[in-house]
Amino acid sequence: MGGNNFFIMALNIYEQIIEYIKESKKVVLALEKKVTADSLGAAIAMSRILKYYAKPHQITVEKNAENFHFLTQYLEITPNFKQARRLVVSLDIADQGLDKFYYEVDDNKKKLDIYIVPKTGFFNPDDVRVGQGGFEYDLIITLGASDLFALGEVYNGNTAFFHETPVTNIDYKASNEKFGEINLVEPTKSSLSEIVFDLLESNFRELMDKPLATALLAGILERTQSFKVPTLTPQTLEKASKLMAYGADRELVVRELFYNKSLALVKLWGRVLARLKEDKRRNLYWSLLNTQDYNRAGADQLIIDQVFEEVLGYLPRDATICLFSEYNGGVMVLAYSGNPARQLKDILANYKVTEFELGVKFKVWNKDLLEVEKEVIELF
Structure with missing residues (x-):
């Protein structure tokens, strides 16, 4: 991604996020360790965008969400995410060609044997090079984390990965440390869900449907305590109204968030x-x-x-x-x-x-x- 930095800097922030997604191969969506309806709603929306661009991705959080089944049913979440460097084994096959390639793991799962069969002649051990590769995922999108430590073990167990991989940081908190290459941090908005809704409205209206609208409304209602916080703005109410027009199930959200207490x-x-x-x-x-x-x-x-x-x-x-x-x-x-x-x-x-x-x-x-x-x- 580094080669296009000057081009990306000339884009607005939504265009920058989209460009990073387009250039990526595999993406991690990392949620703040405290799971909320807001972070889940935003994750559902970002997952839709990644699917739109056919980007394989993984959604991770420190611990599985015990509540919010009405939202998690749309997500496959991986707790205890680990991202290790890949070991790269390189072999020059220009002269001998490649006939077969396979591997075996012993019964105790302590040893891996790799078998490479040439089409002609034989391979020399000197033809093999072993080196340290990069990471499987090449873009991280964080949701709701004011700093990397707010991700909990997702960050603590993968510090090298986070420091060597581009990060898009999405948050609504004024305390956010703006640790990403791209920082979509908007304290004037009520929630992650409102921020991501604006991204969808600007670029991906065709993705909006009833489940997505319901998920984003859940995030807004949770963060505004069902429109009761003193910082509520007319803009937030307008967006909630638009989500209702997209088919958001307000009764379901209110029942799940405010009546179904553990x-x-x-x-x-x-x-x-x-x-x-x-x-x-x-x-x-x-x-x-x-x-x-x-x-x-x-x-x-x-x-x-x-x-x-x-x-x-x-x-x-x-x-x-x-x-x-x-x-x-x-x-x-x-x-x-x-x-x-x-x-x-x-x-x-x-x-x-x-x-x-x-x-x-x-x-x-x-x-x-x-x-x-x-x-x-x-x-x-």
């Missing part, structure tokens, strides 16, 4: 409500989860973002809301403020705060849950 999520939500505390004077709400809560619910601690999303949907949108949770040996704090006068990054400046779609979050080490609760709540 039992583990319901159990944790119950614990949050049981411990919910309120300070009316400060319009402040908070609650706590400990390791035992996760064990009793049979839940992975990665579910914490979903629990927080449920909290936000239940409490007043103009309030300040915190959730404290024991998390992998430390304490995770998630916070939201609907009060413009309360800038969380300023209030929590002593912590390593990162922004995410629901507010801000940070981890505290070497302190217990109640210590962190007292310390943070006093800041408000």
Whole structure:
């Protein structure tokens, strides 16, 4: 792809993405490790585009999606993706020609024998050259990862592959580090699904059908909490309307996203409500989860973002809301403020705060849950 860099730079960003896809042979779609309806909807759309250009591709994420069957039924997802360099064995066959080529693996699968039969004469071992080849896939498209580490083991187990292969980075988060050769990063849009919908509308309208429209609407509804977030724009509503016109099944999406809650999520939500505390004077709400809560619910601690999303949907949108949770040996704090006068990054400046779609979050080490609760709540 490097030979056409000057040509590609002259194109708009949609044209650049399409050109990279056209020039590729095999593509990896890598999703952020936290699987969402939004990332799956975008993956379905990008997979359609790759199929349009007849590009073999693999969709990978750190762990298989346990939920979202109404979306994953359209995808073949490979967890624990590994991409190793190819070993290249070269043989000069100009004089002898090639009659047969085959290989055998021993019963213990510890040894591979390669057999090459010439048409005439014989091959000399000196005719063989062994070298390190490239990778099987020659283009990576990341979906929803603000940096490469957000891909989890998909990146950690394949660092050489990611550093030596062109990356197209698609994301909506302002915190995105723009690590790709092409960076389609649009913080003014609600979701990956909205970004990819614009790409489809501009170049691939003929690919739109009911399943694809439903998948993209699911991503938009998830990220906007069914059009309830204060950052919702008229443009997002217009695109949702267009998806409905393409046949998107809104009733299915609402049922699957907002009514079909996992039992583990319901159990944790119950614990949050049981411990919910309120300070009316400060319009402040908070609650706590400990390791035992996760064990009793049979839940992975990665579910914490979903629990927080449920909290936000239940409490007043103009309030300040915190959730404290024991998390992998430390304490995770998630916070939201609907009060413009309360800038969380300023209030929590002593912590390593990162922004995410629901507010801000940070981890505290070497302190217990109640210590962190007292310390943070006093800041408000």
